[in-house]
Amino acid sequence: MYMVHPHHDGNELIGQILLTLPFVLALFLYVYAVILTQRRYQKQWPIYRIVFWFTGIICTAVSVIGPLAQLAVVDFRAHMVTHLLLGMLAPLLLVLATPMTLILRTLPVSKARMVTRILKSRPLRILSNPLVAALLNVGGLWLLYTTDLYMLMHQNLAVHILVHMHVFLIGYLFTISIIYIDLTPHRTSFIFRSVVLLMALAGHAILSKYIYANPPAGIIKSQAEIGGMLMYYGGDAIEILLIVILCYQWFKSTKPREGLLQKQIISQ
């Protein structure tokens, strides 16, 4: 039987609006920064980056407000779609829009220095370590789906907001810890990132099948099965993008120097 009780309508709406506000704000700030940068440098900020930002924000918005978000409260399959959008696809799209690079280009030098100092700080170094980010990411998911947290999330507004922000923020943190598209002060080796990504993907796949076999409290079996499969295969689709980007970055970095290759050919 279904035991999850959605919050009262008023409360639910407040939660949705509170969750949407930061993303709407981010959208406007990005556009404002693009306008400022273009005015200062007389140079076009890449259109595709703006498109990435807009689609990323749309992905977050449909998972926290509107029909899909409402359905997600009572339907585990819809919930899983929002989880994929909010925790995986949106972070990737937003990272591809390189917001940190944009911020540093837009801010006056003194303020930009301050931001770099914060980015280089020890807490951020620890958090953006791939292993820490992966543990927070996959560990958080295991906690959500194997304990009563999932049920609590639908009963308590504060928990609802916290869980959703956590899913998004940690997804973002994990993405920047694996692929270096935006500004990245703390770098680790390709091998290390590959191993961590591999473990995180495995953890995600294992949890999907675990959900399929052991529905979280309050979820009916048929929905848990479809939700688990959505997580397994939907996760794959987005993970493939991450792997391709990571491998492409390796490919570019290991490019043999032209001169060396020429010399090798001549010497033989």
Add this chain to the structure above:
Amino acid sequence: MVKDNQKFTNQHRFNYERRNVWTGVLFGLGVVAFIDETVFHQLLHWHHFYDKSTTDIGLVSDGLFHAFSWFATIGSSFMLADLHRRHAFWFKKWLGGIFIGGGAFQLYDGTIQHKVMNLHQIRYGVDILPYDAIWNVLALAMIIVGFILLRGSKGEERDTEKRGLNVHGPSAS
């Protein structure tokens, strides 16, 4: 002229012999896992996503190999491109690697994952023995073919040495 060029383009392969094999092994593993997923899970519906007798260790093994196979397919494709870029591609080593990697994964899947960990069976509602036999014999055959190909490519190496070409590249000269 074209022939000359071809010999010319792959002349760094002796420095990258092992990498050619590994690139093949990873690609073979990925391809077999991909065939397993598309043909047996999605098209034939013989394999099941989850089987009630699946053990916990079976789930862990499945998750690890699932993630690894995607990574191996994509990663080894970039490694292949890198070998070409370095004029170091060696077809026989690469192909041998593919057979070994593919066969090894299929054998692991057919023995450990299907039989020991009970992840799922090849097919349900039939006498499973012939399926298991064909599956694993095929896997062994692939591994053997792979090793034969690798041995065969040793000949190429000797020929080149006999002709007095620089086998070890400029680093040793």
